[in-house]
Amino acid sequence: MACHLAIAGVTGAVGQEFLSILEERNFPFTTLKMLASSRSKGKKITFKGKEYTVEELTKDSFAGIDIALFSAGGGRSKEFAPAAAKAGAVVVDNSSAFRMDPGVPLVVPEINAEAIKAHKGIIANPNCSTIIGIVPVWPLHQVNPVKRMVVSTYQAASGAGAAAMAELEAQSREILDGRKPTCNAFPYQIAFNCFSHNSALGPDGYNEEETKMVKETRKIFNCPDIAITATCVRIPVMRAHCESINLEFADPMTPEKVRELLAAAPGVTVMDDREHNRFPMPIDASGMDDVLVGRIRQDESLPDNRGINIWVAGDQLRKGAALNAVQIAERLLEL
Amino acid sequence: MACHLAIAGVTGAVGQEFLSILEERNFPFTTLKMLASSRSKGKKITFKGKEYTVEELTKDSFAGIDIALFSAGGGRSKEFAPAAAKAGAVVVDNSSAFRMDPGVPLVVPEINAEAIKAHKGIIANPNCSTIIGIVPVWPLHQVNPVKRMVVSTYQAASGAGAAAMAELEAQSREILDGRKPTCNAFPYQIAFNCFSHNSALGPDGYNEEETKMVKETRKIFNCPDIAITATCVRIPVMRAHCESINLEFADPMTPEKVRELLAAAPGVTVMDDREHNRFPMPIDASGMDDVLVGRIRQDESLPDNRGINIWVAGDQLRKGAALNAVQIAERLLEL
Incomplete structure (x- = not known):
């Protein structure tokens, strides 16, 4: 049960936390793509002993990706998450962009994990205080x-x-x-x-x-x-x-x-x-x-x-x- | 309309604030007695251009005092406020010692100033958050x-x-x-x-x-x-x-x-x-x-x-x- 994983917004506070948590929980992945805005393009990030180069987040970033964790701000989610879903990835989006979209599950696994099944390529992560x-x-x-x-x-x-x-x-x-x-x-x-x-x-x-x-x-x-x-x-x-x-x-x-x-x-x-x-x-x-x-x-x-x-x-x-x-x-x- | 004033607990955070506020509001007083625990006895405090020497708060501190502002902690209020009242002063007590005493008015002037009249020598100041x-x-x-x-x-x-x-x-x-x-x-x-x-x-x-x-x-x-x-x-x-x-x-x-x-x-x-x-x-x-x-x-x-x-x-x-x-x-x- 492994997957091709992408992280959009990897250099932000939540992006860095994604990496810690994926490592701690030994999340199974085959490949990992680190994406961020053009400003961070080329940055090197070491994860689990391997060096990764941050790539620029574009609509073409998601070919072959199974799961894309997004935390790059609502504007970028709106722009790029539909492209990722279209490319076949399932986006788990940390922004507010799609949360109230009736076609997008809004999920806290302890509460409504079963809602995940109804996804059409995008699942929204609720707001932190919620x-x-x-x-x-x-x-x-x-x-x-x-x-x-x-x-x-x-x-x-x-x-x-x-x-x-x-x-x-x-x-x-x-x-x-x-x-x-x-x-x-x-x-x-x-x-x-x-x-x-x-x-x-x-x-x-x-x-x-x-x-x-x-x-x-x-x-x-x-x-x-x-x-x-x-x-x-x-x-x-x-x-x-x-x-x-x-x-x-x-x-x-x-x-x-x-x-x-x-x-x-x-x-x-x-x-x-x-x-x-x-x-x-x-x-x-x-x-x-x-x-x-x-x-x-x-x-x-x-x-x-x-x-x-x-x-x-x-x-x-x-x-x-x-x-x-x-x-x-x-x-x-x-x- | 002036008075003989005493401040008990003058060296504390509220005590120091008493002084600022008395000065700002030009509170009329004839004499001012600065009282604190034995630890602060002898300290000099300058107020409105005059130097005062802090005296130790005792039961004998209140002869001739009209109003005594207390902020020296609940224990000291319990010990000394009744003596001050007995000596003829009206105590305005910032501690919780007497607040719920049915014989003691608990006053926020904007709300129940008229309750002041019923005092028997002690008036309680409510808790800050209240x-x-x-x-x-x-x-x-x-x-x-x-x-x-x-x-x-x-x-x-x-x-x-x-x-x-x-x-x-x-x-x-x-x-x-x-x-x-x-x-x-x-x-x-x-x-x-x-x-x-x-x-x-x-x-x-x-x-x-x-x-x-x-x-x-x-x-x-x-x-x-x-x-x-x-x-x-x-x-x-x-x-x-x-x-x-x-x-x-x-x-x-x-x-x-x-x-x-x-x-x-x-x-x-x-x-x-x-x-x-x-x-x-x-x-x-x-x-x-x-x-x-x-x-x-x-x-x-x-x-x-x-x-x-x-x-x-x-x-x-x-x-x-x-x-x-x-x-x-x-x-x-x-x-």
Whole structure:
């Protein structure tokens, strides 16, 4: 079960994470093509002891390719993913370009792996904050339907790419040295600050990150009427997102039941140590595959024990992006 | 209208902020006594061009004092505030020691200034995250009762004192230099990280910061049945707290109405620039008196337009602590 694999956007933060994860999981491939924009053409990347030369991503890049992992931005996905699919590859696309396309499966393998089968050459990887939030909500929703979710996010710089992570570091140094922070990757100071997510705002005042969470969750859960509201915020953290999630269930739910269900759920690690006030933190989640869940409490502000609060942390570059895409690719190999 | 004033805990982060605010507001005093623990006894502090010597806080410190601003920790408030009251001073106490005492008014002047009159020598200043969250909720609640609040906080290091602010800076340097961060003031790494608030957890799994928000809001609003649930989190920010607040109203509410009410509300500045994606940030709120409010949106996850999301930012040391206490003291002078 091996394949001819391509990675589009290999030099980016998620592209580099693709390589780590493919190596760690010993993903079986016969050939590997590394693709990026013309800027990175000719760069050498050593992977599993072999040196690869980065080629320019073009519409002709995909002859003979079985699976193409894309993380090169929405514009490039729109331009090149259909060509890759036409050439016979299955694209697993990390951008938002095709997520809400009714003909494109939007997949979190722990939730809706079976949707993969319906693909027509493109499978979409959901947005990072959506994936990290819903992996632990799904096993609860299966047992006791979630009627409403109120989500507030604490999102890392990595979601805006490698340049944003470098900017957080550079700004921190500038501020510690008493200098004015330089803003390029982000519109506002990220070091020692936080701000409402820097994606475009719709006419309803919600930014795209928030709207994605609502729409993508409904599609992945195949539950168009689940009520969701989100407030998405960037905080000065490198590469793991946290989320404060308030859940309203159809029927009574206890923290004990939530803990029991999550302890048995795939892709989830419960870290809920009340005795030591030890709950998931970004530095715990960084480099981890699982979404960490803690602060599991009854929300007494809802009647009949129908409310539960949880706090989650997940690696934005791994489960939030590259890992989820590689897990989809692994499922593709099993078809 | 002048008074004999004392400050207990003058060398701490809030104590220093008391001095800035008293000077800025030209608070009228005849004499000023600077008090702190024995460790700081003899320290010199220059205030409004005059040098003061810090005296040790004892039960005998308050003869002839009219108003005593306390921010010396809950233990010292419990020990010394009753003695100050007995000596004839009115204590405005920034600690949690007396907040839930039914005989002690708990006051945010914009909300329940009239409660000051019932004092018996001690008036409590609410917790920082409570004050910052409820200043903008109150004017809405007056017009259309808030049935339920779901709050997630983004809290600054300053809430844990000057040592915690220094620790955020020191840890940031350590991490940027590739060293292991040193944790003293906080139990966990705060730089480039976030964690569930480091206050003690109750048997229900809520930390004290969260429980304070529920109980204090009910007391200040004089509304024992308002439903509130909170998740309180520390983020690597110096001195301003942010809060993501989801509000469920009794009757339909529009973002336009919220904006109109808040534009006219005392202690609130609306910063809700959707066009430029420009909303309140900690660096905006730092040094400001008002609580900044933005991200005012209809929450479509609630029926009948009864849901509203807002995002607030307020200076933890000012409105969250010292400013609110000085505002209470100003009202005392008017009695």
